[in-house]
Amino acid sequence: MTKNLTLIPSEKMQEVLYKLFLKYKFTDAKAKLMAEVFADNSLSGVNSHGINRVSPFIKYVEEGLVKKDAEAVKVESFGSIERWDGNFGPGIINARICTNRAIELAKSHGMGLVALRNTNHWMRGGSYGWQTAEAGCISILFTNTKPNMPPWGAKESRLGNNPFIISIPRAGGHIVLDMAISQFSFGKINEYKLRGEQLPYPGGWDENDELSKDPEKILSKERGLPIGYWKGSALSIVLDMLATILSAGNSTSKIGLNEHETGISQIFLCIYPEIFHDQNLQEKLLNEIIDYTHNAEPIDSENKIYYPGERALQNKAKNLKDGIPVSKEIWQNVIELLG
Known part of the structure; x- marks a missing residue:
């Protein structure tokens, strides 16, 4: 340490x-x-x-950007799809409310979607992926953000790094993908800065329009590198479009007009896999994919191959025992x- x-x-x-x-x-x-x-x-x-x-x-x-007494309320209902307004309340509270509601809709209809507008940062999107998995639901969750990535080939940031989560419940350990559409989330870049370390891979552009591993240079311009280059750029655009039109909320372009990131739009989609009545088969198929992945020979013999969410479980066990660094x-x- x-x-x-x-x-x-x-x-x-x-x-x-x-x-x-x-x-x-x-x-x-x-x-x-x-x-x-x-x-x-x-x-x-x-x-x-x-x-x-x-x-x-x-x-x-x-x-006053986060209104501590406000929380999300339902404003429109379309069967298994609902629109909610976060009223600029705490992002964690609003996300928990809407995740719970998406789970309820999924267990009633097989699938449920809650589109939330006018909310604040939900912190770690994976929290709600773990929440849905614990409730026995598959989930697809995402949010838009302020502009902090340039469209591929552009100089100015016009896209958000729009965190994207997919979770799948599994008896042997839930699968939870939690990723920003930038190579590194800006929170992670700042963590490297706090440690005085360079990024392991380029994470954005510096003031000279050169890709950089230096967290301070990337943070000063807030021009993150999209995952998969042009593919991540396109994915960011469509996630912003979906979050905006489904919630009737703010797009990244509107969020960027404010001095601070607030009034963002989020999607909570849940599927209840028990409607298929083949849980044993589902578990078998998931384990088959995980075993096949685990058994791949690592390039570095010191490393291990992980499925999404596996390292989070290991970190949790270690930090419970030793304390959180x-x-x-x-x-x-x-x-x-x-x-």
């Missing part, structure tokens, strides 16, 4: 965050839920969307906010 990191027990992190959110006048239930989600994100090895996001979140609350600077900022 590097000298600028400290180990924080999960229970302590959750307790500190719970008290912090109470201090900022969130209800007991909301304070408890947000503390659990922020801490669990870090426990799973995703500080970039866990503890590292707490101070910026509090700043949004102080500036956290930037000393980030943790001190949180303690100072608590006063």
Whole structure:
């Protein structure tokens, strides 16, 4: 562990965050839920969307961009499809509400979709993938963001890195894909910056329009590199289109008109696989694919091949035992906010 990191027990992190959110006048239930989600994100090895996001979140609350007493409400219903308005409430609370509703719709209809507008950052999108998998549902979830990636071949950022999640329930360990459409999320880039490290692969463009591994240069321009180059650029565009038209909400272009990222649009799609009445077959097929993938010979004999979500489970087990590695600077900022 590097000298600028400290180990924080999960229970302590959750307790500190719970008290912090109470201090900022969130209800007991909301304070408890947000503390659990922020801490669990870090426990799973995703500080970039866990503890590292707490101070910026509090700043949004102080500036009135996150309305602590507001939450998502249903505004239109079309059978198994619904539109909700987040009323600029906390992103975690709104996402939990809409994920729960998509699960309910899926268990009633086989499939359910909730389109949410006017919400705030949901932090780690994978949280809601794990939530749906625990409820026995397959999910496809995504959000748009402020512009932070250039369309392929352009200089200016006009696309969002639009995080995309797919989860599949499995008795032997859920499968959860959680990825930004940029090569690295900006939270992850900032994590490398905090550690004083270069990215392992190019993650965006610098001021000279050159691809760079330097997190400071990428963050200064906010021009992330799309996954798959032109393919990621196209995927970002269509995810933004779907989130916008299904929710009747803001597109990345509208979000970019604001000084801060707020009023974003999100999609929560759930499928209930038990309607097929062949759970044993589904488990067998999933294990067949995982075994086939696991058995591929790694290029580096020291490495192991993982399925999506497997490392998150390993991180969780390790961090529960040893404590969560956290930037000393980030943790001190949180303690100072608590006063």
